[in-house]
Amino acid sequence: MKNDKQNINKANINDVAKMAGVSKTTISRFLSEQYDLLSVDTRKRIEGAIKELNYRPNRLARGLKGNRSGVIGIILSDISNPYFTSILKGAEEVCRLHGENLMVCNMDDDPIKEKECILMLQTHRIDGLIISSTGHNNDLLLELKKAGVSIVLIDRKLPELEVDFIGTNNIKATIEATTFLLDCGYDRIAYFTRPLTNLSSRRERATTFLSVLSEHREQNVDYIYEVDIGQSDILEQSIDHFLHQSEGQFACIFAGNAMLLLKIVILLQRKGIQIPEYISIVCFDDPEWAAVIQCGITAISQPTQSIGRIAMEKLLKRIAGDHSTSENTELEAEFIKRGSTLKAN
């Protein structure tokens, strides 16, 4: 009954101060771990009072005063896509280790949702932001940056922003994979990608694929199919088209990401088309099940967890005051040969 404050049962810095018989300034110093300014005795008393009262410092008040909320924002294209959740896991780990918390937003590559997310996070005064952006809200991101919020881009580059980027070395990985396919002797290779908007990761992979081929082919006999997930009909048409074009040829499908791979494999299974007997397949990205599906899918394994970790580390450095010029960090992927591809002859 003696506690009729707004916050039922929630002690604040004053209560602790009273109980420990010191001023709240002293408590504040304790909270900031300025132990050299405290006598051993008061420190003990404060510790006791905190335990006794179940005191939990209020991060909102701290943030309001100190201009650091202790929150990092992360905006992802798809929070249920293993590629992104693996990044998320890496980021979360580093984040928690540094005593910051993570606010997570999902936006389904929708610029409107992305905008909402950015505004919400700004409202919460995030200390920093990690984002796989659609590229359609550069103005807002620039505003954030000007307001002093550090930003790290993942998966998609936005050179206009001049902020750090961490991602896979798409070009190198695509060169390796495509060269491998050429060495295998495929007559026809089709690259399936989600729509080639201006997202750097998709474009880099597709254009590299084409440029490697154009170096080695005398005439263009390969294809790029742009299909979004959810467009099952278009995917099926594309596959039918390719199967028709490559009839009797030694052919291979190159899936631009794991979701497409899954859809493609399901379709091929339904059509009764054997992998790799009738058609081969490779994937950019190596989901956990790639090794176990069919004869094992040849895949490009991306260092997703590292991307998340490094992005967060970079971000925390920036927040801590590193103002050096922004960097592009591209981590190397690993090419894993499995049973879904063959050598000719």
Next chain:
Amino acid sequence: MKNDKQNINKANINDVAKMAGVSKTTISRFLSEQYDLLSVDTRKRIEGAIKELNYRPNRLARGLKGNRSGVIGIILSDISNPYFTSILKGAEEVCRLHGENLMVCNMDDDPIKEKECILMLQTHRIDGLIISSTGHNNDLLLELKKAGVSIVLIDRKLPELEVDFIGTNNIKATIEATTFLLDCGYDRIAYFTRPLTNLSSRRERATTFLSVLSEHREQNVDYIYEVDIGQSDILEQSIDHFLHQSEGQFACIFAGNAMLLLKIVILLQRKGIQIPEYISIVCFDDPEWAAVIQCGITAISQPTQSIGRIAMEKLLKRIAGDHSTSENTELEAEFIKRGSTLKAN
């Protein structure tokens, strides 16, 4: 140069008030959408000023004053496990629709990490919490609850807490699956589960499995193997043991979750053991790749995204003031027959 405040370039409610030529109270009313208290004219002026200044309300200050942070916490066992990320996606969607933000924590089923997460979130004054708890921090959760933070449990029940729970109807789903296996005529069935700690979801499945069998078998010829992911050696020993015990019998493996399923399938593949010719398999949980692996894995599909959505809806209701007694909500799973199981004869 005229703006030499701490917050570079960040306008506050006073700046907006000045620019709009009103008091900050009026701005505050605008922010709280009490439009009936504002003349159309002032409202327009305020809107103009906000746009002009790129004003973003400070949620920390709001939260400090109003005792609502606008943040929901969610603590998950494994933020990269599709089961949980699917829940996360559902929760995030509802959360954002209601203007709240989501703070996500990963704890790897480690009670120490879980404790840290709870404390961190409490420090940020979350309005509510969704958690798949280890069950080893009930004291902290109770404290949270007493402090007025609503809690919704997912996946694992903790009756002592008397808070809402949302999850799969494990018992019904297990009965259906096990009965199906008995109907198929399997002589031997082995249930593989992660260690049977006091986590309700694991226990419910395992005990139901046993009780259904004991009703239909005259003597106990089936097995429960407790294996944690990461313990590849123990998993292999267990499988070898079961293969040996069931030699020449019509046998089936029941995997308690998708991760175990994957490990088991990999092991069987490595041993060259055909599914379902040599051994059958079922899984509690239906990962996206279950349909496409081998001949298709017979599986129990859980309504994960709904679990997340409903958990968040329930939580938001509680936060909005619903103080009715806590409920257990168990969503029905769907049993999907595929090629990995057979009928005898």
Next chain:
DNA sequence: TTGTATGCGTTATCAT
């Protein structure tokens, strides 16, 4: 319909 004054829980700037 609008304004004034006070407080939310903390940190920072002075003091002592």
Next chain:
DNA sequence: ATGATAACGCATACAA
């Protein structure tokens, strides 16, 4: 080594 006091940005009771 410790305290008193003024912010931080907003919401609210009370006035007008």
